[in-house]
Amino acid sequence: MNREKEIFIDLKERSYKIEIKRGLLEEIGKKIKKIKEYNKIVIITDENVGKFYLDRLTKTLREENFLVYDIIIPAGEKSKNLYEAEKVYNDLALYKITRGDLIITLGGGVVGDLGGFVASTFLRGIDFIQVPTSLLSQIDSSIGGKVAVDLPSGKNMVGSFYQPKGVFIDPELLKTLPTRYLHDGLGETIKCGLIRDKKLFELFENIKGDSEVLERAEEIIFGCCMVKKVMVENDEFDRGDRMILNFGHTIGHSIEKNYNYETYTHGECVSIGMCEITKISEKLGLTPKGTADRIKILLEKFSLPTTTTLSKEKILEGISSDKKNFGNKINLIILKDIGNGEIFKIDSKDLEKYIV
Structure with a gap:
């Protein structure tokens, strides 16, 4: 029914x-x-x-x-x-x-x-x-x-x-929807699981391919919308926890801009951003070891990119004009663990230490 x-x-x-x-x-x-x-x-x-x-x-x-x-x-x-x-x-x-x-x-x-x-x-x-x-x-x-x-x-x-x-x-x-753009959306759906719904992330780990994604579309869409509902109701104007939805976006938006919004889709850039920021947070001891590899394996299952050849300087240049900056502070979104994203505030002058 x-x-x-x-x-x-x-x-x-x-x-x-x-x-x-x-x-x-x-x-x-x-x-x-x-x-x-x-x-x-x-x-x-x-x-x-x-x-x-x-x-x-x-x-x-x-x-x-x-x-x-x-x-x-x-x-x-x-x-x-x-x-x-x-x-x-x-x-x-x-x-x-x-x-x-x-x-x-x-x-x-x-x-x-x-x-x-x-x-x-x-x-x-x-x-x-x-x-x-x-x-x-x-x-x-x-x-x-x-x-x-x-x-x-x-x-x-x-x-x-x-x-x-x-x-x-x-x-x-x-x-x-062309296959590439179905996968583009999966970048954001996987993000929802990573920041707030571990079971949703594990669902994707068990899904075998695109046909199963389409078969279970209502379940997937409902789960992601419920994550966003809570965020929006608690922080309608994006000044607090709603910013956690931007996991992968700080680096991702910089990549989009550097390629003039042509080479990669939004979801592909978020995919790269999630992997790159998690590698960094692992090195800093903020995220459990092995998390970045687990994310990478899942994203690559759906043909999503996980690395960039852009130089550090180009990425930093794109981040400097990001709308998520607040004065001399930048909010990086990291994972304490799968299903648990949090805001990590840094000084703009220290950004170069975190983007490697």
């Missing part, structure tokens, strides 16, 4: 539900009716996802008598910028979108981040709903209200915290 899983994100007046169910895409029109009586809905998607799912989503919305428009952006991280946001703003103005209307982001993390950022700023904020289509966006970027665009100086440098009115996750959409 295809039972729906629900997770309630309790943020007082900004609360919402995450709904997980195979075939949910066809029910979104009815689901939105229960949230609010909108008139116009604008779907923001990219040219790749749109080919598969735009017509199906439009159909379910029009069946509920919504007036539906769409905006299609180029696929890829290079679309997540202020220039592309301005084009979306202009389209919204052309469609005469008001604060009583709704944006739906249909796509992966780029579409969700860009569309959410636009929703948070157009007319000083209009409602939006996330319909994530990649594993990475289903377990991470669609949840928690972080919306942003990139600058040439770094990733997610301009953004806000703006919660969606709902997140609708249909695991069936993963079937059209």
Whole structure:
């Protein structure tokens, strides 16, 4: 029986539900009716996802008598910028979108981040709903209200915290995901296990391959969303424990930037970052010996990279502009053990000692 899983994100007046169910895409029109009586809905998607799912989503919305428009952006991280946001703003103005209307982001993390950022700023904020289509966006970027665009100086440098009115996750959409991008999402799912859910990490150690990942998608997505629920409810604005979700990201974002967001996907960079920071924390005696090797073996099982040829100087240069820096302090996320991540604060001037 295809039972729906629900997770309630309790943020007082900004609360919402995450709904997980195979075939949910066809029910979104009815689901939105229960949230609010909108008139116009604008779907923001990219040219790749749109080919598969735009017509199906439009159909379910029009069946509920919504007036539906769409905006299609180029696929890829290079679309997540202020220039592309301005084009979306202009389209919204052309469609005469008001604060009583709704944006739906249909796509992966780029579409969700860009569309959410636009929703948070157009007319000083209009409602939006996330319909994530990649594993990475289903377990991470669609949840928690972080919306942003990139600058040439770094990733997610301009953004806000703006919660969606709902997140609708249909695991069936993963079937059209290229293998590389399924693995890209696994980088972040494995991260969830490493920082807060040892059983989830061990589940991946026992999974035999991609087909089993897809078979157990609801279980995996639910587990990751529960990790993120706790983090977001305890620290909505990312000033405390929620930063633990950034395990692997400090080095990972530097790698992304150094390769101009082209050579590696986000999940691949996080994969490298998790291995590199754990090697360092092991040498410092902060993490049990053998942890980095255990992580490396699992990541490589899913064809994820675990090392970089970038120089220390290049990595440090990328880290220096990271948004997770606080004055002269940098928060590195390390593992006390598998399933137990923590924040390790260092002085910026000492960073070179830790990146080797």
